[in-house]
Amino acid sequence: MTVRIAVIGAGIMGADHARIVAEDLPGATLQVVCDMDEARARAIAGRYDAEAATAPEAVIARTDVDAVIVASPDSTHAPLSLACIRAGKKVMCEKPLSQSSGECREVMQAEAASGTRQIMLGFMRRYDPAYRQMRAALTAGTIGRPLMMHNWHRNGSTPSADFTGAMAITNSAPHEFDILRYMLGCEPVSITATQPMRSDDKVAPVVMVLQTVDGQLVTVEVNNNAAYGYDVKAELVGETGTIATNHVSYTRMDKGATQSLGHDADWRDRYAEAYRQQNKAFVRWVQGGGCPELAASAWDGYAAAVIAECGVKALESGSRQDITLIPRPAFYAGATGKVA
Amino acid sequence: MTVRIAVIGAGIMGADHARIVAEDLPGATLQVVCDMDEARARAIAGRYDAEAATAPEAVIARTDVDAVIVASPDSTHAPLSLACIRAGKKVMCEKPLSQSSGECREVMQAEAASGTRQIMLGFMRRYDPAYRQMRAALTAGTIGRPLMMHNWHRNGSTPSADFTGAMAITNSAPHEFDILRYMLGCEPVSITATQPMRSDDKVAPVVMVLQTVDGQLVTVEVNNNAAYGYDVKAELVGETGTIATNHVSYTRMDKGATQSLGHDADWRDRYAEAYRQQNKAFVRWVQGGGCPELAASAWDGYAAAVIAECGVKALESGSRQDITLIPRPAFYAGATGKVA
Amino acid sequence: MTVRIAVIGAGIMGADHARIVAEDLPGATLQVVCDMDEARARAIAGRYDAEAATAPEAVIARTDVDAVIVASPDSTHAPLSLACIRAGKKVMCEKPLSQSSGECREVMQAEAASGTRQIMLGFMRRYDPAYRQMRAALTAGTIGRPLMMHNWHRNGSTPSADFTGAMAITNSAPHEFDILRYMLGCEPVSITATQPMRSDDKVAPVVMVLQTVDGQLVTVEVNNNAAYGYDVKAELVGETGTIATNHVSYTRMDKGATQSLGHDADWRDRYAEAYRQQNKAFVRWVQGGGCPELAASAWDGYAAAVIAECGVKALESGSRQDITLIPRPAFYAGATGKVA
Amino acid sequence: MTVRIAVIGAGIMGADHARIVAEDLPGATLQVVCDMDEARARAIAGRYDAEAATAPEAVIARTDVDAVIVASPDSTHAPLSLACIRAGKKVMCEKPLSQSSGECREVMQAEAASGTRQIMLGFMRRYDPAYRQMRAALTAGTIGRPLMMHNWHRNGSTPSADFTGAMAITNSAPHEFDILRYMLGCEPVSITATQPMRSDDKVAPVVMVLQTVDGQLVTVEVNNNAAYGYDVKAELVGETGTIATNHVSYTRMDKGATQSLGHDADWRDRYAEAYRQQNKAFVRWVQGGGCPELAASAWDGYAAAVIAECGVKALESGSRQDITLIPRPAFYAGATGKVA
Numbered sequence A, B, C, D: 001m002t003v004r005i006a007v008i009g010a011g012i013m014g015a016d017h018a019r020i021v022a023e024d025l026p027g028a029t030l031q032v033v034c035d036m037d038e039a040r041a042r043a044i045a046g047r048y049d050a051e052a053a054t055a056p057e058a059v060i061a062r063t064d065v066d067a068v069i070v071a072s073p074d075s076t077h078a079p080l081s082l083a084c085i086r087a088g089k090k091v092m093c094e095k096p097l098s099q100s101s102g103e104c105r106e107v108m109q110a111e112a113a114s115g116t117r118q119i120m121l122g123f124m125r126r127y128d129p130a131y132r133q134m135r136a137a138l139t140a141g142t143i144g145r146p147l148m149m150h151n152w153h154r155n156g157s158t159p160s161a162d163f164t165g166a167m168a169i170t171n172s173a174p175h176e177f178d179i180l181r182y183m184l185g186c187e188p189v190s191i192t193a194t195q196p197m198r199s200d201d202k203v204a205p206v207v208m209v210l211q212t213v214d215g216q217l218v219t220v221e222v223n224n225n226a227a228y229g230y231d232v233k234a235e236l237v238g239e240t241g242t243i244a245t246n247h248v249s250y251t252r253m254d255k256g257a258t259q260s261l262g263h264d265a266d267w268r269d270r271y272a273e274a275y276r277q278q279n280k281a282f283v284r285w286v287q288g289g290g291c292p293e294l295a296a297s298a299w300d301g302y303a304a305a306v307i308a309e310c311g312v313k314a315l316e317s318g319s320r321q322d323i324t325l326i327p328r329p330a331f332y333a334g335a336t337g338k339v340a
């Protein structure tokens, strides 16, 4: 069965998903590209002989659409996921599920009420080879019990000039919140957030320290104006050793008194393989395979939203905030395994 | 149009091609897996709901087969490629086209007589990101005119105990011969080959030095018993700088007083992306796209065979051998571009 | 003039200083090695044809001793530095000057009353090539205004089983406190300190976050049971780029499916060149050169002690502590330059 | 006993040796700096309160000179070494001992006739931490029996415009010839030498392949116009693993879409520690210690000269040259140990 996919949203991520579906996803075909901006939808759809559309709910309801990828603006993620649930169609929703943890709970309730898992959340790092090797080393006991995780999230520059520290926490940091939960297999219980001062009006980095219920410490630096390029790094410190992401560059150059490696331009280069594997897992699921083991769920989207809300409060108040999640519904049991 | 592919040969490489076609090639489907050993054919075919067969020529002739991937033993590559030409079906033939340059010429003549390019040769390194970046740096003038290219080809151990230095040249080194021709955009004119002595009965490394018609020097080390893992490296030395393959490891580990990166187990890990891109290019070609710009042709297979023949003579005689190619047929014009 | 040096303390650091003075310090000679434990003093002194002694104050007073290196237990640093001031002899005192900021102030007052600088404090990192390059890049403007500094201080294991988090702050972290002040050219104004939980009874890492008066953020991880080796790292994040310590290993090895670099056994290997340069600077000063520009002073020892005191309070209270220093005495003006 | 040293030659290397003796060599003092060019001698001598002189033989004969460092033009190395032997003074002679193997034999005969070893040759790489670790790994059996050694010797640019391939072999490559002999513990028996063609009139690289009496292969690239900086690299390939020099840079920088390490400006930076350790070993020897185990002797100078002579013939003739050394005199027994 060839899965006919609708991509909703034709911005940077939507265009990238459309390309992956059209060119790199065996078993899938790009059926529709939908965007409020018709010209944008047409531009992307035309590239791959797909249809263009502007009304997302109508697209979701189409009988010739088997599954949906949501890559529209963040505020539409939850409503469109709900529409997919109502239509009984599986959806790969870009993060965040919602910036509101309350709205995430509504989506979880609807999904649970439907009786079956239908949402996969686009925390693609879980499919990245580096994080997978880190997780494998952990579960194999190679570095002992985890004690700390350090994370760096650096962009060359912000997409808009009015980006704020709070936005760094709600837009960029959720990737860190998800991966620390996934990696450590437990939930954070507190968070602090602080910013240095820049000499210009660009948003300064945000430095967060989280504690987990298992007593681990996690540091997160989100630096949206790192200037030098896109660079995401992580180190997992265990009781007997550490494992860290290594800078991947296919070549190195000796020139002008330096030896240099290249930096990725942005996350699409850095995570190209992760996006591809994630979307492959989505297609297999739609084709009838089991719910992908690695994939993030609505529950993970809820947890990331709560942590981000607490992070913003920590940044604004200047004091440590407790993080309290609702009990994990049985419906979402079993995904994030704890290292013994 | 979905391209129905027959994979001929169900050994290590055939199994890998079958997997790529079945799981990672949009626009293609695995129709048949053919191997003299019926059980082997069934084992791989069964994995992907394809048919199993044992008679390659019959498979090539099937009307439900649109294109062929040849990954059977080396001695069958040329006969099967000729069968594909006769059947008017495009073929992605694993290297070498033939270990006999004379047989390569027969294939070229048949292909030329057919009036159209039908053979793509599996020198997959041309699709590897590292070599592509090296080539791009060269054509961009970043390191100046190329002066030297150094190449290392290391395997953990030989597939069989009776591997010889001559086999290192005819089986392993063709990848180096092709990539140096591709990278430098010109032909080698001489070759020397020497071996150190091992203390055991394993095959020793072979060290070759080649000169090109443009006056470049190329060194090649083929070490089939490197013991530590699979490791292929190259450095291109230009008049104003150098560019080299960088060791790619997604993670690094600190443990037991060392900081370590992993080595690949074999070429399938190292070149996974190259194989995927190569086969995608093949499918696009079968679907009606132009002959893939990067891909190696029968001419390239012929050139590699001649160089290997000269390399074996150089090793056996202990003296430098001239390399003489027939004039490049117009039919194969234009593929390997020279850097100005 | 050959400087006759007395080394007080014949423990690990004292033995190392004795060796440097005896074998690697032109213009200096090892006159006396003094330790409460006479056998220890004799053992080290005998190695280099120096005299052994057990009474430090008497040694300091000797007319054939021109200068003193104090490497005895931490609690004796301040009293012995005071004795040197009284004797009018310059002293290179191992860190800390004192764990009590009050006692540091007494030393400062005595030094100021003597009218001349006599104390150089053994914060040897200021002489380390890596930190010097980082400082040079900063002052050259290569990475823009500094925003953050990340620091990792990892030991294979603690010297004693009863090492505590507070001791990590008072014994190990002062090196970090000094180098951040030196690097950023300004004082920290607040500190938080947190620990993850280990599964055994070894001391867990301490993670600190400091803010400086210029609005920079500094993170410090002190991990005294890192298990894998001695590893000190730092990264300076500027507004236009970053500069970090690079792992220095003279060789790398390919073996057993990994490529590995070595870790230093301890700080004496890691900082061998820094210790040598620091002690050379000390000798030149004693010989009549000006007060070494890079060297840490009693003021720097005081600052490190105050920060450590606040760090311990932060760890014990679980809340951020303000750091308040007395105004910098004019006597100590000028050493730590601010980057414009 | 303080060793009073005369440095003969006040060019780049002489100035560097004068600095090391004056500032970094405990137990030694810089007595005289001698150069045909009086102004040059005065400039360097004046820097360190040493005397200036212009007549080397007279300097060697001075009663207030205990030992000599020869860093004058290459053609004077042998005559001045002979003068030191006659004067009964130990000499650390910069490489080469002579470019003529015959002249090297005369020096060996004179030294042997004197009945005692007096010459240490400045093949400082033997004191370099990287090569020492490589040798240690070899003798420890960590990489198995050595099979190959690869060497790269790259300078940013040649000192003079009329530098030739033959000069690359006689002036630059002797360092490689010595280190391969030292590392492998046996002698080379043949050599080939080839050059690529440059597009300008600068000297092109020379690529050499040597075979040793124990059946090892050694490749050497000497690239005197590498453009990007000074870069010397080596890899030792054993039967069970490899060990290679690692690029040492104290810091790395992220800036402008690249991550970069620095290259050394020239050999004085790269080998600063090797020069210091070599000269320390020389001083200890003069003070009465045994002949330094690591140091190169006149015999090693002779061997390097023979290999270079054969290398030049190989380059000029285009054919492999046998290398034949005289039997090693008993007087020089024991220095280069073979790995079992």
Ligand SMILES: [Mg+2]
Pocket: A013, A094, A095, A096
């Ligand atoms: Mg997004």
Ligand SMILES: [Mg+2]
Pocket: B013, B094, B095, B096
């Ligand atoms: Mg093959």
Ligand SMILES: [Mg+2]
Pocket: C013, C094, C095, C096
């Ligand atoms: Mg100490």
Ligand SMILES: [Mg+2]
Pocket: D013, D094, D095, D096
């Ligand atoms: Mg020289």
